[in-house]
Amino acid sequence: EIVMTQSPATLSVSPGERATLSCRASQSVSSNLAWYQQKPGQAPRLLIYGASTRATGIPARFSGSGSGTEFTLTISSLQSEDFAVYYCQQYNNWPPLTFGPGTKVDIK
Amino acid sequence: QVQLVESGGGLVKPGGSLRLSCAASGFTFSDYYMSWIRQAPGKGLEWVSYISSSGSTIYYADSVKGRFTISRDNAKNSLYLQMNSLRAEDTAVYYCARDLWGELGAFDIWGQGTMVTVSS
Numbered sequence: 001e002i003v004m005t006q007s008p009a010t011l012s013v014s015p016g017e018r019a020t021l022s023c024r025a026s027q028s029v030s031s032n033l034a035w036y037q038q039k040p041g042q043a044p045r046l047l048i049y050g051a052s053t054r055a056t057g058i059p060a061r062f063s064g065s066g067s068g069t070e071f072t073l074t075i076s077s078l079q080s081e082d083f084a085v086y087y088c089q090q091y092n093n094w095p096p097l098t099f100g101p102g103t104k105v106d107i108k
Numbered sequence: 109q110v111q112l113v114e115s116g117g118g119l120v121k122p123g124g125s126l127r128l129s130c131a132a133s134g135f136t137f138s139d140y141y142m143s144w145i146r147q148a149p150g151k152g153l154e155w156v157s158y159i160s161s162s163g164s165t166i167y168y169a170d171s172v173k174g175r176f177t178i179s180r181d182n183a184k185n186s187l188y189l190q191m192n193s194l195r196a197e198d199t200a201v202y203y204c205a206r207d208l209w210g211e212l213g214a215f216d217i218w219g220q221g222t223m224v225t226v227s228s
Binding site (some may be wrong): 017032034035042043044045046049050055056087089091092094095096097098099101102 | 136140143155158167168169170186203206208211213214215216218219220221
């Protein structure tokens, strides 16, 4: 099973600032990596797939990078609606599909 | 619009059974692979089970193998999860999710979730 880790667990950022979230896989997942955003009481929303492709309707301030075992989600200028929990997920070697534990982005 | 709506959650005693349903609309359900994913209260996301578009290929997480059964009825645009021998650790919000076309294993559409509580 591929284990996904995320850092930091919590990221405190001021509106308008840049946020950089990290995700690491225990073995290579190539570019088969997705990022999701989840707000309280809501289902997750797909942001990025293929490590760097924005999903339909996702604003350009969200960008993904990386391949192999190291990945990054960058939010270039945080908006109020971006404060949420972010999960990475690998879909290269499964079952099982595995998610990271999440990074909570909150207001500084 | 493209939508998934789960139902069937509730309170059940340990050892009991429950059947979850997921009604799909706004897309050709029979073209898509589907999964169930759960989230325990205050915890992260855990993939539970996957079924191919025809139903011929099925996978389960080890934590539910032998107790849960995924199925689908393409004529009814519906996905199901039969859960038997339920345990306290199965308590979670259960989401059905659609595979992103061409990216097997990534999920572009999620339902709102249905809560399953296993408690005596």
